[in-house]
Amino acid sequence: MHTVELLVDHVTEERVAGVWRALAAAGLPSQASHGHPTNRPHLTLATSAEPPPGGWRALAPALSALPVPLRLEGVVRFGGRTRVLAWRVVPGAELTAVHRQVWELLHTDGDAHRNPLHAPGNWAPHLTLGRSRSTAACWPDELLPAQLSEPWEGTFTQARSYDTVRRTVELLS
Secondary structure, eight states: OEEEEEEEOHHHHHHHHHHHHHHHHTTOOOGGGOOOTTOOOEEEEEEESSOOTTOGGGGHHHHTTOSEEEEEEEEEEEOSSSEEEEEEEOOOHHHHHHHHHHHHHHTTTOOTTOOGGGSTTTOOOEEEEEEEOOSSOOOOGGGSOGGGGSOEEEEEEEEEEEETTTTEEEEOO
């Protein structure tokens, strides 16, 4: 499986990594414990079984809009077999347009492996802060870092694809 992800500017990356470290210091599940060298704050736009016809350069029309504004505001929690704590990304018009265009360019052939959670209208943009397979409440509000209660503005500056089988990344922009 391949992802198409947006990367944040350096200042925002350090702020998110600081939240990861604060969560870990509080004994909470955090992306800080994910030691793979590809682990960086990112926003997943879509997934696909294979690169699009013509390769990743087929996404150039959508990704040429980068950089686009980023606004983080509030936390979200996702359930399921893996629980996730995330910083909510407020999807502005530019980000929404990039997302829709990437989705359409990536799934021109009706890719059966597309994730419906990334489809326009279903997509819940976020930056993951921590993941846990525990069934207990993992992130009590009173232990969350103060930075999460303050809105943050930055920029999505680059795009990449992550290959989940090879565990490698390829810069797309």
